[in-house]
Amino acid sequence: MVFANEKGPPELVIEVRSPSDRWGQLFTKVGEYLAAGVLAVVVVDPNTETVSVYRDSGQQIFTTADESSRRRTN
Numbered sequence: 580m581v582f583a584n585e586k587g588p589p590e591l592v593i594e595v596r597s598p599s600d601r602w603g604q605l606f607t608k609v610g611e612y613l614a615a616g617v618l619a620v621v622v623v624d625p626n627t628e629t630v631s632v633y634r635d636s637g638q639q640i641f642t643t644a645d646e647s648s649r650r651r652t653n
């Protein structure tokens with residue numbers, strides 16, 4: 580993965596899922612970002628009103644619009 584910034588990868592990437600995005604492709608892209616040195620990737624899914632945060636430490640935070648089903652995984 581190549582980034583336009585000469586200083587290296589960004590610390591944060593935000594991906595907004597479109598209806599045509601497949602989860603497998605999106606997870607592959609998240610893995611590529613993290614492997615390239617990005618510290619955290621945020622995936623926003625407007626259709627399900629969820630936000631997932633993937634960190635370089637392997638931690639994932641998943642939140643819904645109403646916050647009732649927030650969970651963390653390691």
